[in-house]
Amino acid sequence: MNAGDHGAQAERTGLAWRRTALAATACTLLLLHSSARQGWGTTVIPVAFGGAMVITFIAAGAFRERALRRPGFPKSLNPTLAVTTSALVVATAVALIAVR
Secondary structure, X not given: OXXXXXXXXXXXHHHHHHHHHHHHHHHXXXXXXXXXXXXXXXXXHHHHHHHHHHHHHHHHHHHHHHHHHOOOOOOOOOHHHHHHHHHHHHHHHHHHHHHO
16 A cells, blocks of 8 residues: 555545444434424434444544554554444344334
């Protein structure tokens, strides 16, 4: 990997994580709006998972972009952060299915 590749790769990765976080934020806000209109009841759990998922996407994206901007061969994404992100996505989906 050339030294010139780091900037473009890091920027593309950072933008992809930001788009994902923005989409997750929009979905969480729609879920929040729907929950508020229907009465909170059991929908608090999916909203909480959705909010945690958004925060994790933002953190993972920032860490990954920072790792790619460093000189040398980039390290892989922290396994704990990757598993946490995946687990929150699955937990949010399961919670939504259980509520609906």
